Amino acid sequence: MIALFIDFARRFARNRAALVGLFLVLVVIGVAIAAPWWFPRNPLRIVGRPEIWPFVSPRYPLGTDSLGRDIAAMTAYGARTTLLIGLCASLTATIIGITVGATAAYVGGWVDELLMRMTELFQTIPNLIFVLTIVSILGQKIEYVTIAVGVVTWTPIARLTRAEFMSLRDREFVQACRAMGMGSLRIMFGEILPNALPPVIVLSSLVVAGAVLFESAVAFLGLGDPNVTSWGQLIGDGRTLIRSSWYICAVPGLAIMLTVLALNLVGDGLNDALNPKLRDR
Amino acid sequence: MSGFTRRDFLMTTAGAVLASGFAGSSSAVASAPKRGGTLVGTWGGFEPQSLFVPAGGGSSPYFTSTKVFERLLRLTVDLKFEPVLALDIKPAEDFRSYTIKLRPNVTWHDGKPLTADDLVFNAMEYWKPISAGVTLDALEGAEAVDPLTVVLKFKVPVPEFFLKSVLAGKAGLVIPKHIYAGSNIITNPVNNTPIGTGPFKVKEWVRGSHVEFVRHDAYWNAGMPYVDKLVIRWWRDPASRSAAFEAGQLDIGTFNPIPAPDIARLIGTKKFIAETKGYSNSAWITSVEFNQRREIFKKREVRQALMHAIDRSFISDTIFFGRAHPSIGAIPSSNSIFFTKDVQDYPFDVKKAAKLLDAAGYPVKSGSRFKMSLVSAGWFEENVKIGQYLKQAFEDVDITVELAIPDRATSLKRIYSDYEYDVAVSNNSGSIELIPQTTQYYTTDGIVKGAAFRNATGYSNPKMDEIVGKMAVETDEKKRVSLVHEFDKLAAIDAPILPMVDLEPVTIARSDVRDHSLTADFMGESWAEVWLDR
Numbered sequence: 001m002i003a004l005f006i007d008f009a010r011r012f013a014r015n016r017a018a019l020v021g022l023f024l025v026l027v028v029i030g031v032a033i034a035a036p037w038w039f040p041r042n043p044l045r046i047v048g049r050p051e052i053w054p055f056v057s058p059r060y061p062l063g064t065d066s067l068g069r070d071i072a073a074m075t076a077y078g079a080r081t082t083l084l085i086g087l088c089a090s091l092t093a094t095i096i097g098i099t100v101g102a103t104a105a106y107v108g109g110w111v112d113e114l115l116m117r118m119t120e121l122f123q124t125i126p127n128l129i130f131v132l133t134i135v136s137i138l139g140q141k142i143e144y145v146t147i148a149v150g151v152v153t154w155t156p157i158a159r160l161t162r163a164e165f166m167s168l169r170d171r172e173f174v175q176a177c178r179a180m181g182m183g184s185l186r187i188m189f190g191e192i193l194p195n196a197l198p199p200v201i202v203l204s205s206l207v208v209a210g211a212v213l214f215e216s217a218v219a220f221l222g223l224g225d226p227n228v229t230s231w232g233q234l235i236g237d238g239r240t241l242i243r244s245s246w247y248i249c250a251v252p253g254l255a256i257m258l259t260v261l262a263l264n265l266v267g268d269g270l271n272d273a274l275n276p277k278l279r280d281r
Numbered sequence: 282m283s284g285f286t287r288r289d290f291l292m293t294t295a296g297a298v299l300a301s302g303f304a305g306s307s308s309a310v311a312s313a314p315k316r317g318g319t320l321v322g323t324w325g326g327f328e329p330q331s332l333f334v335p336a337g338g339g340s341s342p343y344f345t346s347t348k349v350f351e352r353l354l355r356l357t358v359d360l361k362f363e364p365v366l367a368l369d370i371k372p373a374e375d376f377r378s379y380t381i382k383l384r385p386n387v388t389w390h391d392g393k394p395l396t397a398d399d400l401v402f403n404a405m406e407y408w409k410p411i412s413a414g415v416t417l418d419a420l421e422g423a424e425a426v427d428p429l430t431v432v433l434k435f436k437v438p439v440p441e442f443f444l445k446s447v448l449a450g451k452a453g454l455v456i457p458k459h460i461y462a463g464s465n466i467i468t469n470p471v472n473n474t475p476i477g478t479g480p481f482k483v484k485e486w487v488r489g490s491h492v493e494f495v496r497h498d499a500y501w502n503a504g505m506p507y508v509d510k511l512v513i514r515w516w517r518d519p520a521s522r523s524a525a526f527e528a529g530q531l532d533i534g535t536f537n538p539i540p541a542p543d544i545a546r547l548i549g550t551k552k553f554i555a556e557t558k559g560y561s562n563s564a565w566i567t568s569v570e571f572n573q574r575r576e577i578f579k580k581r582e583v584r585q586a587l588m589h590a591i592d593r594s595f596i597s598d599t600i601f602f603g604r605a606h607p608s609i610g611a612i613p614s615s616n617s618i619f620f621t622k623d624v625q626d627y628p629f630d631v632k633k634a635a636k637l638l639d640a641a642g643y644p645v646k647s648g649s650r651f652k653m654s655l656v657s658a659g660w661f662e663e664n665v666k667i668g669q670y671l672k673q674a675f676e677d678v679d680i681t682v683e684l685a686i687p688d689r690a691t692s693l694k695r696i697y698s699d700y701e702y703d704v705a706v707s708n709n710s711g712s713i714e715l716i717p718q719t720t721q722y723y724t725t726d727g728i729v730k731g732a733a734f735r736n737a738t739g740y741s742n743p744k745m746d747e748i749v750g751k752m753a754v755e756t757d758e759k760k761r762v763s764l765v766h767e768f769d770k771l772a773a774i775d776a777p778i779l780p781m782v783d784l785e786p787v788t789i790a791r792s793d794v795r796d797h798s799l800t801a802d803f804m805g806e807s808w809a810e811v812w813l814d815r
Binding site for chain 1: 518519520523540542543546595599600659662665666668669670672673676683684685686687688691
């Protein structure tokens with residue numbers, strides 16, 4: 001087991017860019033965890049004069065926004081929101097996607113037809129509009145944003161899982177399991193899934209990056225939860241001042257860009273490490 | 282229309298212009314108007330729910346519908362009534378009836394003539410039951426004496442300034458009988474392509490983008506309108522409006538179209554001017570409303586305490602960049618006829634607020650006095666910030682606040698239809714005359730579920746109803762002013778809903794747009810006289 005992990009780590013590390021990505025993701029996670037110690041007060045509090053530029057006042061290293069809130073504190077707490085939504089949404093999407101994809105492929109027949117048509121139905125609706133619709137119906141709560149993002153991003157995972165399952169379900173080892181009288185659920189999730197999982201994990205890591213962008217878009221449009229800070233919301237609030245105090249948008253914008261880039265690099269690294277066909281290329 | 286002199290007026294507007302720092306000179310150029318061109322306009326808000334909303338519906342439909350529909354009168358910048366569709370309106374000696382002489386040769390956009398029948402229909406079927414509501418409760422009947430003369434009869438004496446204000450106000454639009462008779466006016470689909478007597482005809486409404494109006498060639502005021510085409514376009518946020526100005530895609534924007542920090546920059550280019558005139562009859566306020574269907578906010582002491590917890594100078598200086606000032610009482614200080622300083626004021630005092638809340642029976646228990654849902658209507662950029670600020674201000678007196686900043690439609694629904702809020706931040710614009718726009722926030726008969734911008738707090742005080750009832754029938758202008766002061770005092774003490782700040786709106790226009798901002802409520806005028814010096 002340990003040997004397997006070392007092998008995995010070695011292959012992951014061979015992709016230098018992935019290492020950089022991993023480092024950045026760890027930094028963001030670190031900031032998210034450390035935020036309450038760095039900034040003990042509520043990040044949405046008005047603490048100083050509005051529109052102090054970054055690197056001017058030592059108390060507000062990244063400056064203050066149009067109301068006089070500390071951008072450093074908001075960015076740090078925003079990392080929590082962003083990561084939380086990204087991970088939870090990705091988890092939601094992965095669970096829905098694997099369940100639908102696995103069932104469709106393994107059961108086949110009309111169930112497959114039905115589930116795949118449903119998947120296509122979801123795919124045809126423009127993602128962002130679907131997210132906005134769900135959020136405006138359910139309300140502006142962070143839970144609902146997470147659910148909304150999860151609900152629109154599961155389709156590629158479902159299709160990938162289905163394809164993997166299709167190629168695995170008639171292999172000898174599966175037939176052997178059947179011959180031994182194993183139950184369907186056990187075969188699906190105990191035998192086939194572990195073999196189908198690597199590409200799904202890669203895709204899930206990319207869904208996290210997509211979810212971060214969705215959350216930012218929703219918050220930018222003013223439909224995010226106003227009770228928590230998020231990077232998109234900070235950009236949305238700062239956009240009226242883009243001609244005079246552009247840093248209000250630039251700081252969280254940079255944070256989003258780096259995080260999404262890092263997540264994509266990590267995804268590439270995972271792909272290299274987990275995809276046996278690329279092994280020792 | 283006595284008791285208000287030109288000097289009073291000059292004092293108020295001169296003050297406004299000086300305070301703004303830019304004395305725009307939109308109308309100073311004395312040259313003959315040029316014909317032609319396309320005027321692109323907008324306002325500092327969003328697209329309306331319908332081009333014409335018969336029951337009111339806020340400023341956005343008011344902005345679009347007034348280009349199509351006209352009223353009998355209009356109020357000029359020096360607060361004199363000027364004839365539009367009526368040539369003359371005269372009260373009888375006992376003020377129980379008024380004779381209206383209509384302008385001859387006025388046609389609707391479909392070619393039919395405007396007659397006394399239309400006016401009788403408007404008075405009895407539209408104004409009284411729908412747009413003016415309780416305001417015209419006293420209206421008993423309307424009678425067409427001849428094709429161009431109508432007599433309005435009232436149960437009680439009706440003050441002249443009041444009636445003329447109603448007819449020149451938001452509720453006084455004249456709609457065609459032949460289109461609306463026999464239908465439900467409020468839900469008639471023609472409200473999306475209204476047919477009026479105004480200078481502009483609706484050509485096309487592209488939802489989510491703009492509405493295009495074309496010149497009504499048979500307009501009664503020969504030569505007008507000066508532009509061939511009027512396009513009202515909506516942008517979602519102020520920064521993109523200022524980009525549109527600079528890109529030459531926008532000619533004029535009323536009611537704070539662009540971010541305040543951008544104003545000085547645009548003026549600096551010399552291609553644009555900022556104008557503060559044209560808002561005296563639509564004074565904008567941002568108010569805080571307390572839902573008295575909730576046990577906690579039913580207590581007057583709680584409402585007063587919360588008023589003390591708000592730093593209104595912070596709102597006007599930081600959120601509005603100085604383009605607003607803290608309100609005193611329920612009447613905006615720009616209302617030179619009725620404003621009074623002699624009311625209960627609520628200076629910012631966190632300690633006092635906390636003490637009042639303790640006394641009201643809401644001490645701090647495990648870190649919080651109570652939980653509140655705060656709904657800040659998301660139709661203005663500033664409301665987003667005010668919501669965020671108020672959350673903090675109320676948390677400073679140990680109240681747990683759940684903030685929501687819904688979009689326009691959801692805000693209207695939550696505040697004015699479902700009453701699903703504890704404390705709300707909303708806006709309204711009131712005319713010089715306080716009945717009905719200002720009073721309907723305070724009177725019992727102002728409670729109309731689903732009707733926007735009325736009494737949504739559920740406040741009901743017989744004393745208040747009585748004062749407003751008296752204001753409605755007092756024909757002596759001086760006595761009326763003192764009744765209004767009584768109203769203001771009671772409103773300030775009871776504080777069911779109170780303005781936090783009076784806004785000082787500004788119109789931004791390209792410097793080649795001429796003759797705008799000449800009336801007391803420019804945004805709600807027909808814009809027939811606006812021309813392009815190109």
